[in-house]
Amino acid sequence: MLQLVDVEKSYRLGAMSIQVLRGICLEVAKGDLLSIMGPSGSGKSTLMNIIGLLGRPTAGSYFLNGRNVRLMKDRELSACRNANIGFVFQSFQLLGHLTALENVAVPLVYRGMGRAEIRRRARTILEKVGMGERTGHKPGQLSGGQKQRVAIARALVGDPAVVLADEPTGALDEETADEVMQLLIQLNQEDGITVVIITHDPSIARQCTRQTRICDGVLREITQP
Amino acid sequence: MQHLVPVIAANLREAVRSLYGARLRTLLGLIGIMIGIASVITMISTGDIATAQLLKDFEARGTDILTIRKADSLMTAAARRRGSRIVLGDALELADTLPSVAEAAPRVQSHGGFSYRGKSVGNGAIQGVTASFASLNKLKMAEGRFVSDLDIGRYYCVVGADIATAMRRHRANAGIGDTLNISGRLFTIVGMLEPNPESYALPFQVDANDSVFVPITTANRIAPKAEIELIIAQVQARFHYSTAARDVQSYFSERVRGLVVEVTSAEQLIEQMKSQVGLMALLLGAVGSISLIVGGIGIMNIMLISVAERRREIGIRRALGASRRDIQFQFLIEAFLLTVSGGIAGLLLGVGATYGICQFTDWEFFVSPISGIAGIGVSTIVGLFFGFQPAYQAAHLDPIAALQGGE
Structure with a gap:
């Protein structure tokens, strides 16, 4: 479903060229619960941006549902991101002026869906993550764990191929972090949702069925599929 | 989409x-x-x-009005030296001679001070005019009558609204029959004008409020050298203004050798x-x-x-x-x-x-x-x-x- 072949990424910094990713090969199948672990500066954020279609590889191929995303123009790439990727960020990245329901609705708005249908779907998914009682709250009125649940609902609302979670528990206390992690695991096990978690925390990584480690731009699989 | x-x-x-x-x-x-x-x-x-x-x-004043003035700049040096000018008789006969001109009102203008019962009541234009001048310029009488064509050489005058007001400031019942001193000559007031509204139709609008109007023949007598500097004429209904303008120009050049007049029509001015x-x-x-x-x-x-x-x-x-x-x-x-x-x-x-x-x-x-x-x-x-x-x-x-x- 998701296949990276010899993906490289380098940045130019003045006259120097810094290679962040060196020949990454990764295959993610439907229903996987995969962790990518690595220290800061290892290139894991860059890898996540490439998987999430926010950045393009300098070399190599990335196939998403059999299509090579390197060849896509911005509109196609954006539509593809909208349809296939659900982001969960460490800092939640909710829009402060919108309610929980409206935040969850944003991906569907860019799909051009009708307003009533959008609201119906957003409400259903918020109920699923246990936020059905707080659809009208703004992010400022929610706790960290609640915000992350809203963010997870937003990631799920468009039925993406993969949920990409970047340090999803990084900004939460231990107890809430565990709750959020359990939610992601539950979504994976019960609904077969593909989840990729980027983290530097080994205890998070251990809860995933597939574990990988990135170091100096090289990715290695720890568990054998 | x-x-x-x-x-x-x-x-x-x-x-x-x-x-x-x-x-x-x-x-x-x-x-x-x-x-x-x-x-x-x-x-x-x-x-x-x-x-x-x-x-x-x-439109209120009529777009069929022409102004006729001597055009010095278009005349030969010889004609200027000779002093070719519009003559009163020619101006008065204009309307009768040309079928394209319905009416014509010549004006001789000088300036002077006005005093009433020994007190100054302003100074302004002394306009020597004929009876038709009032109708062509839509001047309205408040009291009395306008200058008549029978007032030949008489010391009669019609005063503008501002002067009438100034006179009444000296004497509340100042009016018809009173005497006005115009530049040292005594005139009998025969009429007073209503205030003339300000208008943007200049120069077709004459400034009447601070002027006195006297018979043109009298004006000639006071200032023998004063020329007819303006004739206001009305175009006959079925004629185009340009026809009338051409007729007027050839009329004056035939009457006085070397005389060239400039004719301005309201329509042209509107443009x-x-x-x-x-x-x-x-x-x-x-x-x-x-x-x-x-x-x-x-x-x-x-x-x-x-x-x-x-x-x-x-x-x-x-x-x-x-x-x-x-x-x-x-x-x-x-x-x-x-x-x-x-x-x-x-x-x-x-x-x-x-x-x-x-x-x-x-x-x-x-x-x-x-x-x-x-x-x-x-x-x-x-x-x-x-x-x-x-x-x-x-x-x-x-x-x-x-x-x-x-x-």
């Missing part, structure tokens, strides 16, 4: 929300555009109204004035446009700030699947909404200001539909033009950097 309607609706809701969120800034931007649009509309409308007023003035007013409106419109550009730059500034403040939001939206075009559209709609509402407010303000000007000047108020269309149209263009750069900038932000740019 069937997606377009909900996307536009969502963008509009988002734009309203965001503009409302930054109320003060929105208001300031709105004021800038509003003033620009209001000044353009005020200037265009006032120009239109002034033109209409001008036409109305002319000139219209183009002058048009030019004026254009200039004022240009000044207004500058304030509109300043307003537009204000909008651009506001939108740039808005983009900078919402980098994180842009990053989030991009991550959630917004294309560059979606982001560009979102910010363009916001700029558009801002300028169009500024434009509508400006339109109302401009119409209000025009109404105020009309109240002040006694002009007849109307709103030309063009100014309305121009107001909304121009503000739309300004919004799209000055909104484009910030929107483009927003659309081309790197989503990764934008996501990190916030918290």
Whole structure:
């Protein structure tokens, strides 16, 4: 479903060229619960941006549902991101002026869906993550764990191929972090949702069925599929 | 493309929300555009109204009026030395001789001081005229009668409204039969004029309020060297003014050797004035446009700030699947909404200001539909033009950097 072949990424910094990713090969199948672990500066954020279609590889191929995303123009790439990727960020990245329901609705708005249908779907998914009682709250009125649940609902609302979670528990206390992690695991096990978690925390990584480690731009699989 | 309607609706809701969120800034931007649009509309409308007023003035006085003056610059040096000039007899016979001229009223003009019962009541023009001068210039009598063609050489005078008022200040029942001292000569007042309204139809409008009118034959006697400097004539109904003008010119050149007269028709003058007013409106419109550009730059500034403040939001939206075009559209709609509402407010303000000007000047108020269309149209263009750069900038932000740019 998701296949990276010899993906490289380098940045130019003045006259120097810094290679962040060196020949990454990764295959993610439907229903996987995969962790990518690595220290800061290892290139894991860059890898996540490439998987999430926010950045393009300098070399190599990335196939998403059999299509090579390197060849896509911005509109196609954006539509593809909208349809296939659900982001969960460490800092939640909710829009402060919108309610929980409206935040969850944003991906569907860019799909051009009708307003009533959008609201119906957003409400259903918020109920699923246990936020059905707080659809009208703004992010400022929610706790960290609640915000992350809203963010997870937003990631799920468009039925993406993969949920990409970047340090999803990084900004939460231990107890809430565990709750959020359990939610992601539950979504994976019960609904077969593909989840990729980027983290530097080994205890998070251990809860995933597939574990990988990135170091100096090289990715290695720890568990054998 | 069937997606377009909900996307536009969502963008509009988002734009309203965001503009409302930054109320003060929105208001300031709105004021800038509003003033620009209001000044353009005020200037265009006032120009239109002034033109209409001008036409109305002319129509009230009749557009069939000609003025005839000696044209020194067109005469030969010999003719000037000879002193070729319009002769009273020729001027009086003009209407009877030419079928294209219905009536003609010559004028001899000098200036002097007026005193009444030993006290000065002003100074102004002493206009030597014939009876037809009053009707051709639409002068209205308040009391008594105008100069008659039977008053040959008599020391009778008709006073303008300002002089009559000044006289009454000395003696409340000053009026017909009283004596007025005009430059040392005593005249009997036979009539008093109503105030003559100010008009933009000059020079077809004579200044009557601070003048005295005497029989032209008397004026000739007082100042034998005074020339007939003006004849006001009316074109016979079925003739074109240019025909009448040609007839008049050949009439005078036949009567007096070397005499050339210049004939100006009201219609010709209307054309000139219209183009002058048009030019004026254009200039004022240009000044207004500058304030509109300043307003537009204000909008651009506001939108740039808005983009900078919402980098994180842009990053989030991009991550959630917004294309560059979606982001560009979102910010363009916001700029558009801002300028169009500024434009509508400006339109109302401009119409209000025009109404105020009309109240002040006694002009007849109307709103030309063009100014309305121009107001909304121009503000739309300004919004799209000055909104484009910030929107483009927003659309081309790197989503990764934008996501990190916030918290």
